[in-house]
Amino acid sequence: MARRAGVDTSTASRALAGDARHRMSEATRARVLSAARKLGYRPNLLARALRTARSNSLGIVVPQLDNPVYAQMISGAEAAARERGYALLIVHVGEAESGVTAIERLTRTNHVDGLLVSSFDHESVLAPALRHAKVPSVVLNRRAAGVANCVSLDTRRAARKAVAHLLELGHRRIAHLTGRPGGAGTRDRIAGYRGALESAGVGFDPRLVAAAGFSAEGGERAMRAVLRSARPRPTAVFVATLLAAAGALKALRAARIAVPGDISIVTLHDSIIAEVLDPPMTTVRLPTRRMGYEAARGLVDLIEGRARRVARVLAPLELVVRGSAAPPHA
Template identity: 50%
Template sequence: MTRGTTPSFPSRPTLADVARVAGVDMSTASRVLRGDSAQRVRKETRDRILKVAEELDYRANPLARGLRTARTDTLGIVVPQLDNPVFASAIRGAELAAAELGYSLLISHREPGAAASSIAKLSQTNRVDGLLVASLDDDEVLRSDLASARVPYVLMNRILPGAPLSVVLDSRAAARRGVEHLAALGHRRIAHLAGRAQGFNALERLEGYREGLAAAGIPYEERLVATAGYTAEGGATAMRALLPQKPTAVLAATLVSAAGAMGVLHEAGLRIPEDVSVVGLHDAPVAAMLYPSLTTVMMPTEEMGRVAATMLIRLLAGEHPEPVPPLPPGALIGRASTGPASR
C-alpha cells in the first residue's frame, strides 16, 4: 500500500449476497434466516439458503435488526468498580450466560455517587434490551436511577425494597464461616472490617460476624468493628483505627479491604499470622499472591452473574422468573494468613 492511500478491507457478506447466490429474493432469505415459519418456503429452497449462508459465513446485523424490531440482543451490566474481583467475576458469569442464550453484554462502569446515570443512558438510547445492575449507592439514589430505566432490570449483590428481582450472595453465612474458623484457632479478640455503612451486604456480614461470635461464646464489642468499605485504602484506614484495640484476628468484608489491612499490619511491624490472623470474604487468584497468602471464604460471584443474566433473559422472553434465595458461600480456603492465637 502506498502512502496516502486508503486501506481496503474485505466486506462482510450481506443478506443481499445470500439472496443473490441462493437465487431467491431478499424477503425469502430473511424469513428463512430468522426462522420465520409464518409463510411456507419449500424445503429445498430453505436448505439452499441455509447452505449459502453457511458457506458465505453470513451473520445477521444486530443493529439493523434492532432498528426494525426495537431489540438489540444485548444486555447492559452496570458495575461500581472494575478493579474489584467480585464484580469482575460477576461480569464473567453474566457474559457466559448471555452468550449461551444469544445475547451480547455491554459493560458500563459507574462510580458510586457519580452524577450521570449509566442506567438512564443505556436504557433510553435503545442500546440494550435489559440491565443487570450492581451499585454501591444509597437506596434512594439507586431507586431514583432505576426509575429512569425504560427496560427490565435485575439487581445483583443487593436487595432494594420495591425492586422485584435480585440475585445476592449469602454474605451472612460467609462471615459466620470466617469467624468460626478464627474462633476454632483460639482467637477471642476478632475484629471486623465492615463494608459500606448501612449497605445491604455490610449489614448481612455484620450479622454473620455477630452470629459467629455468639456461637463461640465471644462477647460482641462495637469497638472491634470499623467501616472499611470496599477498597484497599478503606481497609488500611479501618485497620489503623483498630490497632489500639489489639485484635488477634481480623475478618475483612472483602478480599480488597483485607489486602489494605495486611499492608498496615506489615507497616506496624506485626506478623501475620503470628500476631494477627486475617480472613477475607471472596476468593480470587490474587489472594494466593499476597504475603502471606490470604485465607478466604469462597463466594459464588460468577454464579451470581450467570443466574442474574439468565433471569433477565427469561424476563425479556415474557416469562415470570421466580426470586431465587441467596447463593450460599463455598469452602473456606485456608492459607498462610491464619494461625493459632498466641495471646
C-alpha cells in the same frame, strides 16, 4: 440482499428463524440455509433491532473496572450474554456520570433489552430509575427495597463461615473490619459475624467492629484504630475485603505484630492477590463470576418471558485456607 442469489425473497427470514411457528417445507428451508452458508450471510442486527424493537444487547453498569470483583462479574455476564446471543454494553460510572444517566442512556439511546446494575448509587435513586426504564433489570448484590430482581452473594453466610473458622481455631476475641457504614453488605457481614460469635457462646462487643471501606488505606486505618482502642487486644480479625485485609496486614507489620503468630486474619473475596500476600491470605471465596453469569442468564429469561422474577442468593462459599490464620497463642 444475499438471499435472493440462492433462492427467493424474505421467505428466507422464516427459514433462518428456524422457529416452529412458521410452517414450511423442509426442501426450501434447506435450500435457504445452504445458500446462506455459501454466501456467508450474516443478519444485520441493526435492521433486525429496528424492526423488532429488540436489540439483543444488555447493558451493565458498574462503579469500577479495575477492581477484581467487578471484573469477575463482568466476565461472567459477558459469557452468559454471548451464550444467549446478546451483546454486552459496559458502562463504567465513576465521577463523570451517575448510574441514573447511564441507565437512561442505555435504554433510550442504545435500546438495550435489559439492564444489569451494580452501581454505588443509593437505592432510593436507583430503584425509581430502573422502574422508569421499560426494560427488565437485575441488580447485582444489592438487595434493596423497591428492587424486584436481584442476584446476590450470601455475604451473611460467608461472614459466618469466615468467623466460624477463627472460632474453630480457638479464637474468642475476634475483631471485624467491615465496609462502608450503612451499606447492605455491611449489615450482612455484621449479622454473620455476630451470629457465628453467638452460636459459639461468645459475646458481641461493638468496640471490636470498625468501618474500613473497601480500600487498603481504609483497612490500615481501621486496623490501627482497633489496635489502639480494643483492650484486651483481639487475637484475630475478620476483614470485609481482600484489599482492606492487605491494609490491615500492613498496619500489623508496622506494629510488629506477627501474622498469624499474634493475630490471625480471614477475609472475603478470593483473588490472585490473596496468594501473593505475605502470609498468603485465608479467605472465603465467593462466586462472583457466577453471580454475573446467573444475573445475565436471569435477565435474558426475563426478557424472553421465561421468567417473571429473578431472586437468587448464590451459596457455594468455599473456605480457602492459606497462611494468615492459625490457633491463638496458648
